[in-house]
């Protein structure tokens with residue numbers, strides 16, 4: 316290929332790749348490069364830190380990549396013979412001092428800013444006991460389980476009261492792997508680590524906030540997303556009351572089946588596990604209890620810490636599929 320054509324092709328390819336990458340990020344609809352909207356006090360401070368760090372790193376990126384491209388063009392081989400030696404340069408005290416001092420100053424600035432922001436991140440404001448709620452967040456392969464103060468349970472959907480302090484108690488279970496509970500709009504990312512308890516909090520206006528597992532935790536990690544549904548206090552209260560009064564109800568069972576079982580099973584065809592449609596275990600509380608508490612040959616003990624009511628709720632929903640194929 317003649318040189319001119321090759322160069323044009325190269326430039327076109329480069330520009331296209333950059334454009335693609337940029338538009339994909341921008342099109343992501345969640346802010347792209349930028350954090351989502353901050354809806355909880357800590358989230359604002361975390362966003363500020365993000366923006367300050369991004370400005371420095373963005374400017375440095377442009378300078379470094381700009382210089383790289385300029386040098387590639389300016390010092391390209393051109394018509395010089397392949398064997399020609401470049402000039403031999405030794406030391407440049409001024410440059411060396413500069414590239415030592417400037418990064419130190421930049422790091423000091425970023426560090427100072429973060430330490431200035433940090434004290435505001437952390438503790439929840441003092442609130443009357445009636446205005447506080449603690450919800451336990453459990454990371455499981457491959458779903459999120461939420462336990463409310465009255466024992467109610469939900470899967471992959473946390474319901475929380477609006478405009479009040481909500482404490483999150485993020486635990487990891489002994490037989491589990493690490494997961495990471497991340498609700499970008501509510502700020503902070505906390506690991507769910509076996510044997511440890513991590514605590515954080517938020518206070519958010521009513522709305523739905525997307526949550527993700529931010530720790531590669533196994534084959535179905537990508538399915539570990541959840542919603543934090545922030546609703547008026549009365550609606551939250553009635554949700555958890557309904558759930559605990561009707562603890563073994565079909566609604567919870569449906570959530571459990573969708574969230575916990577369907578990450579590996581389908582009713583009518585095999586997936587990661589075998590097809591479940593028609594399996595008599597789906598209508599058998601005792602049999603399922605053994606399977607969920609102990610696991611199978613390859614199936615993890617996905618319900619090891621489920622209460623009896625939780626397993627009954629599952630069966631209340633799945634028994635319709637215990638006979639006959641699929642559905």
Ligand code: HEC
Pocket residue numbers: 456457571572575576577578579580587588589591594596597603606607610611612613614615617618629
């Ligand atoms: C991480 C993947 C995974 C999840 C999650 C999972 N299973 Fe399984 N399941 C498997 C695999 C793999 C097998 C087949 C091998 C075995 O028995 O371990 C299986 C087998 C089964 C069987 C057949 C057992 C038999 O001997 O007939 C049933 C029933 C079952 N699972 C029910 C469930 C239910 C109900 C849930 C949700 C509460 C669930 N599974 C969640 C992977 C999974």
Ligand SMILES: [Cu+2]
Pocket residue numbers: 454455493494495528529530531532536539
């Ligand atoms: Cu995970």
